[in-house]
Amino acid sequence: RDSSREVLEWRESFDQLLKSKSGVTAFHTFLKTEFSEENLDFWLACEDFKKTRSKTKLASKANRIFEEFVQSEAPREVNIDHETREITRKNLSGATSACFNEAQAKTRTLMEKDSYPRFLKSASYQDMTKQATSHCLSKRSHT
Numbered sequence: 001r002d003s004s005r006e007v008l009e010w011r012e013s014f015d016q017l018l019k020s021k022s023g024v025t026a027f028h029t030f031l032k033t034e035f036s037e038e039n040l041d042f043w044l045a046c047e048d049f050k051k052t053r054s055k056t057k058l059a060s061k062a063n064r065i066f067e068e069f070v071q072s073e074a075p076r077e078v079n080i081d082h083e084t085r086e087i088t089r090k091n092l093s094g095a096t097s098a099c100f101n102e103a104q105a106k107t108r109t110l111m112e113k114d115s116y117p118r119f120l121k122s123a124s125y126q127d128m129t130k131q132a133t134s135h136c137l138s139k140r141s142h143t
């Protein structure tokens with residue numbers, strides 16, 4: 001697939017951005033400038049966590065994710081309400097691949113409603129779309 005077309009598709013939906021490896025990388029770079037990359041890192045950790053099949057690994061990964069992102073005063077604490085934090089803490093006692101679903105959904109919504117629109121307006125994304133658009137146009141004129 002053409003990477004220029006992919007860059008332009010990121011505007012269509014937050015899902016398009018998250019499906020793209022380079023989209024996630026570009027968004028992560030942008031979030032670093034806003035000091036909020038922990039939201040995406042948490043979301044990605046949850047996606048990876050859901051693929052874990054071993055029960056023992058599930059429990060240890062769950063605790064690691066909780067300690068890094070969810071518990072109060074966590075080193076990379078994500079912005080979720082107290083209730084969601086509490087539900088997630090309770091879910092840890094019987095760690096399943098779904099134990100972070102609510103916290104992950106809240107974090108995703110926050111990124112989609114807050115950071116994603118700013119990313120689309122950012123100078124870095126604007127530059128990418130200009131390059132992608134001119135690349136798509138020059139390809140069209142050569143065919």
